[in-house]
Structures are given as C-alpha cells and as structure tokens.
Amino acid sequence: MSALLETRDLSKFFGGLYATNGVSLAIEAGEVRCLIGPNGAGKSTLFKLIIGTYQPSGGQVFFDGHDITPLESHRRVNQGLSIKFQVPGIFLELGVEQNLRIALQRKVAPARMNDETERLLAFLDLAPSRHLAAGNLSHGQQQWLEIGMAIALQPKLLLLDEPTAGMSPEETFKTGELVKRLNADGMTIVVIEHDMTFVRQIARKVTVLHFGKVFLEGTLDQVVNNDDVARIYLGKE
C-alpha cells in the first residue's frame, strides 16, 4: 500500500538558508509519527510546506496518491489535511462554542450542528467555558480548542505542531490520550514534539530532523539510544 502522505525531496530556502533540504518522508495511513529535532531543524517549515503555507523551492508533496504541491492551503484541507499551528491559531474574540461551530460547519449539516457541537465540547472538556471568548482560555485550553477545530474537519491526516507546549504534565498526558483515541478511530497523525514522555506515550515511529534533512528514522528506543542523536541535541562531541 502506498503512503497517505509522501514528500519527495522537499526543499525550502529563505535567501541562502535551507530551512528544509531535500526531505523525503512517507507516512502510512493509520500511523502516529513524531517529528523531533533541535530548534531550527526545519520541522515547522516542513509542516508549512505540507499544508501549503509555503511553496517549496524544490520537491513535491503527495497526499492520498495525488500531487498536491500546486494546491492552495484551503484545497489541501478540503482533501483531508488539517493542522494545529505551533502558536494557537484560534478566533480570540469569538466564543469557544462559535470557534468550534465555524470549523464544524464544514462537515456537519445544520440539523446536526447542535449535537455535534455538544459532543466536541465534551470531548475537549470545554463545555463549561463555551460562552467565554476564546482569548480568555488558558494556554492549554487554547491548544485543545485548536485541536478541536482541526479534528472537526474529520481529516484523514492531522498535523500537530507542538500540541503540548505550555501544558502541565496532566494536560500533556490528557492530550496524549486524546491523540491515541483519534488514532484508534482511524486518523493518521503527525506530531512535532519535544516532550519525550509524550512522544513515548503516543508514537511508535519517530523521525529525527536535523539541518533541514531527515537524520534518522526508527522506533523511539532506537532514536534515543543513538549516539548521533544525543550529539546533535546536546552538542556532544
């Protein structure tokens, strides 16, 4: 079976700087894949190339067997991609419930709107905050709200850019369970993450990026026991 998402030799340079330098990556349907790597390794840039915020300097992105490289972001999203940004991208002045409705209305018929909104609010533990402006939520709740908006689209592939940044250990654990539950329901998920406990909780396969290239791919144990990985992370010689 071919991969759900495939990048072929994907590159992006800003001026003379390569943020992503020939990344070839294949994500199978049903996977939870973690992308790790030091700051500046090109992880977020890779996500932005996949979702279409950036046009690549070279290479292609294939999704579900189609070349989506020339497509605008909203078209990629309508094909089944969805993303949670690193900095929470929510509608700060709008109510929590309305944030979710704006996302849900893509997929849900008006008659089922109220039920689906309730379901999602409960799933995200945000029902008590439904009338708050989203900007008044805690940072962790904002992250969940954005995840909620991303999954409201019922995507085939969900990209999560540092979903647990700024979360307490309990919140992080809960996020991990949420990711596992979504995956159990059939969603393929790619996560950029620094928290190794979280990575261990959710992922079987890990890809290490370094200087815009795929440095290593394997299980978490293979990766953390690899001397080269320790060297690039900690600067060991």
Place this chain on the structure above:
Amino acid sequence: MNWLSRFNGPQTLGEGGVFWSLFVVTVIVLATVPLYAEFFIVNNLAYFLLWTFMALGLSLIWGHAGILSFGQTAFFGLAGYGYGVISINLGDAHGLTWVAFVGALILPTLLAAVVGYFMFYGGVRDVFVGIVTLSITLVMETFMAQTAGPEWAIGTARLNGFNGMSGMPPLTIPWFGDDSIMLDGNPFYWFVLALVVVVYLALRWLVNSRFGNVLVAIRENPDRAEMLGYNVRLYQLAVFTIGGTLAGISGVLYTTWGSYITPSAMGLTAAALPIVWTAAGGRKDITTTLVATVFLLWVSQTLAVKGAQYALVLMGVLLLVVVLLAPDGLVLLVVRGIGRVFRRGQPAGSNNGAL
C-alpha cells in the same frame, strides 16, 4: 418564532422579544412620520436613512470581515453618476428609471468585483486595502472634476465637471393609463425606509449565516480560516462586492433625492465620513451602525445650520474618542451603561461573545 431565529445569532446584538418589539415600534413610528410631521422633517429623515446603506456595507466588510475600505464613496459616486447618465438618456417614462436604478447598481458592483479581485488575489492586505480604495475614490473625484467641457457627455447627459450633474428624474412607478407615481416627497421616504428595513434584515440574516461565520473568522484570523478549508480570498472578494453594491444604493438614492451629484461626493471628506459613522456606532454590529449613522447625520445637519465646518470637526473628534476610548462604539457604550444601572447588584451579564 422559529423564522425569527434566522435574524438572530452570535454576530448581532439584540434578539429577545423586547428588542424585536422595539424594532417593530420604531418602524411603525418612522413609517407614520409623514402623517403628522411637516415635509421638511420627512425629507431630512429620508436623507439620513439613504446614507445608511453605505455605512451598513462598511460594517459588513470592515466590522465583520476585517477589510477596512476607505473608498466606499467610489462606489457611491459611480452609482450616482451612473443613475444620472442612464436616467437622463432614457427618460422617466414607462418605469425606465428602474432600468437606470438597476444599471446604476450594476456599475459599482462590477467595479468592486474588479478592484476586489486585484486586491485580494494580488495579496493586498490590511491597511493597504484602505490606501488602494482611498486612491481609487480620489482618482475618480479628480477625474470627474475635470469633465466640465461639452466634450464630456454621455449621450445627452453632460458630466459638468466640478459643478456636478443635475436634472435627473426621480424614480417613477408606471401606473394605469398614462399615469405614473413619482417617488419623491413622502413616497420616496417610504421607499427608502422600506429598503432600509429589507437590507437591515437581510444583513442580519447574512452575518449570522454560515457565510457570516466565515467572515468573522477571517477578521479574527485569516490563516486559521484558510486552514479550516475556507477560500479566504473568495469570501473577501464576495463581501467586498456586496459592500460596493450597498454603497451604490446610497449613491443612487442620494442622486435621486436631490437630483444632483458632484465629484466632491467622492472626495476625501466624503470618504472619511462613513468610517466615522461606522466606527462610532460600533462597526461589528449592524444595528449599532444603523442607529449611529442616522444619529450622527442628524447631529451633523443640526450643527451645519451654524456653519458646515463645526460638524466636520466634531466628526473628527468623535473618531478619535471612539478609537481611543470606546473601540466597540458609542452605541454599545451607552447600552452597556444603561444595562449596568439596571443590573446593579447582579453578576455581570453574559454579554454577546462576538462583541
């Protein structure tokens, strides 16, 4: 009352029985004004109301979709001149003024669509939209101001340069036999009032629809809206075009009201006023914009009796005050103040999240 729920929602203030009762009472009071008030008042009211379409359009594109256009007067002026040129050429028999009316609305709609296409698909964003639209209206003013010579005529309609165009017929409804009803005086007032009610309700429905949800999403965070699969530029283009049509309605009505339009209708001062009305009222709500526009026009006109410049100075000051002290607008400031007095002792109300 389920049909009423279509006009309520997170993007509009006022949804209870009290609000809608007040709405009905206001409409009835306004509709009966000609029965007991002198013509001067009716004529002024018609004048105040005819401007509200441009303000409502600005509330839609700026307050809801986050696009600050500084040049709605370009569409206003084009529609006004369009009505003049078409109606003078066609005359007012057989209801042909309605052809002029519709034609005059098609022109600004097309202009808005073309300008919007190049702006939004060309990556013009934020404050630059204001600069581009302002430039367009100033260019149009400058152009029209130099059309004084006899060579500047379309058919029998002279453009008349800085002195402006006049002599266009009012809207007429053909009646039995050779009769026709001219929409001036009281009929014109009723026509404008009816149009305000229809457009107000239509906009309430629109901003609370799925389309309206996407507009506020784009205002709040265009990138997130795009990542929810919405074609942001297409929505921006659509709403900007609607705004152009609404400004056009004001333009046509203004031209028929005084049978007169001049290039200064597209000038800098004229372009700034709708911004003041909309901002002062509270641009994120249709109702506050409508109320504030009528109120401020009344204030301006009252002051203008004592000298035209006072009103403009006041409008400038008002804009400053609103921007600095009451970003949600004066209407909401007053309403909240009254609400606070009534609700004293109770916990803070669950005010609308959208505002």
